[in-house]
Amino acid sequence: MQPEFKYDHDKKGTEKLWELMSSYLGNDTKSIQRSIVNHVEYTLARTRFDFDNFGAYQACSYAVRDRLLESWNDTQQFHTVSILTA
Amino acid sequence: MQHNDVKRVYYFSLEFLMGRTLQNALVNSDLDDKFKGALMDMGYDLEELYEQEADAALGNGGLGRLAACFLDSMATLEIPAWGYGIRYDYGIFKQKIQDGYQVEIPDYWLQNGNPWEIERQDITYQIRFYGHSNEYQDGSTKRANWEGCQRVVAMAYDTPVPGFNTYNTNNLRLWRSRPTNHFDFQKFNTSDYHGAIGDRQDAEYITSVLYPNDSTDAGKELRLKQQYFFCSASLYDIIRRYKKNHSNDQFKQFAEKN
Numbered sequence: 001m002q003p004e005f006k007y008d009h010d011k012k013g014t015e016k017l018w019e020l021m022s023s024y025l026g027n028d029t030k031s032i033q034r035s036i037v038n039h040v041e042y043t044l045a046r047t048r049f050d051f052d053n054f055g056a057y058q059a060c061s062y063a064v065r066d067r068l069l070e071s072w073n074d075t076q077q078f079h080t081v082s083i084l085t086a
Numbered sequence: 087m088q089h090n091d092v093k094r095v096y097y098f099s100l101e102f103l104m105g106r107t108l109q110n111a112l113v114n115s116d117l118d119d120k121f122k123g124a125l126m127d128m129g130y131d132l133e134e135l136y137e138q139e140a141d142a143a144l145g146n147g148g149l150g151r152l153a154a155c156f157l158d159s160m161a162t163l164e165i166p167a168w169g170y171g172i173r174y175d176y177g178i179f180k181q182k183i184q185d186g187y188q189v190e191i192p193d194y195w196l197q198n199g200n201p202w203e204i205e206r207q208d209i210t211y212q213i214r215f216y217g218h219s220n221e222y223q224d225g226s227t228k229r230a231n232w233e234g235c236q237r238v239v240a241m242a243y244d245t246p247v248p249g250f251n252t253y254n255t256n257n258l259r260l261w262r263s264r265p266t267n268h269f270d271f272q273k274f275n276t277s278d279y280h281g282a283i284g285d286r287q288d289a290e291y292i293t294s295v296l297y298p299n300d301s302t303d304a305g306k307e308l309r310l311k312q313q314y315f316f317c318s319a320s321l322y323d324i325i326r327r328y329k330k331n332h333s334n335d336q337f338k339q340f341a342e343k344n
Contacts (some may be wrong), residue, residue, distance in 0.1 A: 025312075027117060032124040056130045057108070057138035057257070060121065061201040062112050068246040071115075072253040079092045079166045080331060 024070055035063035091318045091331065093343050095160060095167040096324060098317065101150030101296070102157070102171050102258060104245070105137045106168035107202045110158075114248045142202075143177035144260075144296060161249030161256040170320040172312060173203070173243045173260035199252045202245050203260075209242035211322040213264065213315050238289040239264040240319035261319045 024033060039059040040051050051059070112118040112132075122132040145151065153169065160167035179190035217235030221228060240261040247256040265286035274282035290317050291308065299305045326344055332339070 027120055027122065029124045029127065033128060036124070036128070041137070053130070053134055054138045056125070056133040058199075058201055060125065060130075060135055061108055061134075061139070064117070064121070065201060065246070067115065067117070068095060068248055068255055069113055071248065072246040072257065075189070075255045079090060079094070081090060082183060083337050 010067070025067055032063065035061055035066060039063055091343065092166045095165060096320065096344065097153060097156055097160075097167060097169045098320060099150070099153040099169065099171050100312065100316070101145030102142075102153050102169060102260075103145030103147070103150035104142045104154045104157075104258070106136065106141060108139055109136050111212070111246075111248055114162075114250045116251070118159075140198060140200075141177075142200075143193055143195060144171070144174055146178050146297065147271045157247050157256065157258060158249070161254055162252060163245045164249065164252055164254040165256075167256050169247070169256075169258040170316065170323075171258070172293050172296075173262045176294055178296055180255050204244045206242040206244060209241045209323070210264070211319050213238050213240050213263075215311060215314070236285075236288075236294060237266045237344045238315065239266055240315065240322075241317075242323070259323070261293065261316050261321075263289050263315060265289040271289050 025035060036056075036059045039062040040046050040055060043062055044055055044058055046052070046055050109118070112121055118132070121210060123133070125132050128231045132186075145153070153171075157167065157169045175194065175196060177193045177195050178298055180193045182189045182191055214232060214237055216236040219230045220233050241264050243260045243262055245258045245260070247258050249255065266289070268285070270282045270285065273279075292311055298308045298312075300309050328344060332343075
């Protein structure tokens with residue numbers, strides 16, 4: 001379970017954005033494989049049945065980077081803005 | 087809105103010997119076994135993928151490794167810290183031994199791209215070199231303009247720095263020198279093609295190479311420009327961040343937060 005930061009106190013027209021960006025990437029086997037294969041197809045524009053170790057490294061790195069960006073963004077927000085509790 | 091408004095540490099260094107990122111990121115976030123299993127299921131060996139990554143050798147040795155260790159440690163200790171440095175196109179040379187002597191081969195580490203960096207095309211600052219100051223009277227106040235300078239754009243490249251066994255992820259921000267939008271069309275139209283792009287190339291040289299040869303005056307000057315370039319861009323960035331969340335009359339507290 002990853003932490004979720006709720007700092008959208010005023011809800012000034014950003015509710016939709018928060019809703020869309022409030023979920024985290026899963027870390028179960030299926031989700032990880034889905035992330036990697038998506039990057040093979042949509043980031044690298046290679047077919048999922050034809051990628052070598054280097055392509056696999058790239059796709060795997062982007063999948064890990066996506067997860068780092070989630071914690072990166074939360075960390076930077078947390079350092080700037082506090083978590084608002086009811 | 088309430089602000090946590092933490093004090094941040096900024097670690098300035100001309101070198102960050104970060105090394106490879108994939109294994110470090112997976113181990114730190116405790117995802118190595120999960121990725122290993124997911125990849126094995128697809129017919130790939132994670133250990134072999136680790137070997138595909140180019141070393142981010144943006145350092146010479148001890149000083150650069152120490153800077154990287156500080157970044158890793160501060161992320162792990164959950165200290166709000168940012169690293170600031172230069173995104174060199176060429177890192178430390180690759181060493182070859184030929185007939186018993188060292189031969190240096192250029193290390194173009196970005197040849198196969200770098201999935202770990204995030205290019206921030208929206209985070210740029212104009213850095214100025216040379217020129218002169220021109221004093222003028224503004225009512226009763228004496229002011230000065232900086233004129234006749236060479237302008238270079240600093241563009242930010244971010245690399246996330248995950249701590250070990252924590253959700254905390256800090257940032258390493260490296261600057262790349264880019265030409266300004268200015269292009270000497272006059273020179274181009276009079277067929278002086280090299281002259282037309284000369285200024286643009288001069289701008290890009292600044293962050294091309296880690297430790298350019300400083301046996302000549304031009305080399306010494308380039309090193310000085312590298313130092314000034316990344317310090318200036320980083321200070322712009324730190325002050326901009328502070329101003330975003332503080333009013334102008336809060337500048338007396340600037341030192342408490344940075």
